[in-house]
Amino acid sequence: MLRIAVLGAGRIGKIHAANVAADRRLKLVVVADPNEAAAAELASSLACDFSLDCGAAVDREDVDAVIIGTPTDTHIDLTLRAVRLGKPVLCEKPIDLDIDRALAAVEEIERLQGKVMLAFNRRFDPDAMALKKAIRDGEVGDVRQVVITSRDPGLAPREYLRHSGGIFRDMTIHDFDTARWLLGEDPVEVMAMGNRLVDPGLEEIPDFDSVMVLLRTASGKQCHINNSRQAAYGFDQRVEVFGSKGMVLNENHRPSSLRRWTSGATEARDPLLNFFLERHADSYRVELNAFIDTLQSGTAMPATPRDGIRALHIANCALEAAQSGRTVRI
Secondary structure, three states: OEEEEEEOOOHHHHHHHHHHHHOOOEEEEEEEOOOHHHHHHHHHHHOOEEEOOHHHHHHOOOOOEEEEOOOHHHHHHHHHHHHHOOOOEEEEOOOOOOHHHHHHHHHHHHHOOOOEEEEOHHHHOHHHHHHHHHHHOOOOOOEEEEEEEEEOOOOOOHHHHHOOOOHHHHOHHHHHHHHHHHHOOOEEEEEEEEEOOOOHHHHHOOOOOEEEEEEEEOOOOEEEEEEEOOOOOOOEEEEEEEEOOOEEEEOOOOOOOOEEOOOOOOOEEOOOOOOHHHHOHHHHHHHHHHHHHHHHHOOOOOOOHHHHHHHHHHHHHHHHHHHHOOOEEO
16 A cells, blocks of 8 residues: 655645545555645544655655645645655646746756656546547547647635736646647647736736637647636637548536526526636546556656746747737747
8 A cells, every 4th residue: 555645735735635545556644735624624634644744745754655736836845845745746837936946856866867747737637538548549640630628617816816927837837738738749839828817916916817828739730728817608619620531529517417408598508617627627637647657557657847947938939929919939
């Protein structure tokens, strides 16, 4: 039984801790967070220890592996601390907002041969995995275009946005990773447009709330990404892969598949799921399974810190493109 420490008792930490506690292969030893009330409440609900010191939780002799869901600026220090102790890590994205600091950390992880998986959870969404399988099985032929729509139901709190690194590094970074994964190639060129259509006050941060991105690979494959921080109808997540033999499409999820035809509405359906916590609940469980399966089999991690560097670099280039109005080489 693998003994796990979960660092962070916020919304992501709660998901990881609950999934660990529910897995018979694992033992949730401790949750750690400097917020005592949050850590104590989560630990009590899952019958494990709690700590206010994340570093001390990593150091515990009864901890075999670590899951990191703490603020971004702590990811590098906690990951390297675990790696130096020979403990595998599942770390939320990004590694860091500063790409030079992130690259130095990745090089150190690789030098130490650390077992680190970066939590790009959308790779593990069952629908996304079905898209990837369709590509791998040749159903769409040669991939020509990928179209990604990603819209949140509403703006995050202003304090979160101030420290998020901006929409390209915080939100679109998931789509950059998805694009690389589905295209099967790294993009070499990016065009981007950013606007403040939801909250003009974001200029003070500064950040955008509405963006569109075009990516091109060396072979000419294309990807279009559109993001918004606010969709009145719920969490909008769709992916289309178009190729020489056809197309596959990943649609939105709803609480029910029931459709209604009445005098007041035609083909009325339930609203979309409200947020990523509901929409991607399965992906977090599959992600954890992939992490554990990789450790047990000794195979390569399915999403690595190097993948995180590549997605962060694309995000930085997209921001440059949006600010300059120019096409940027990646």
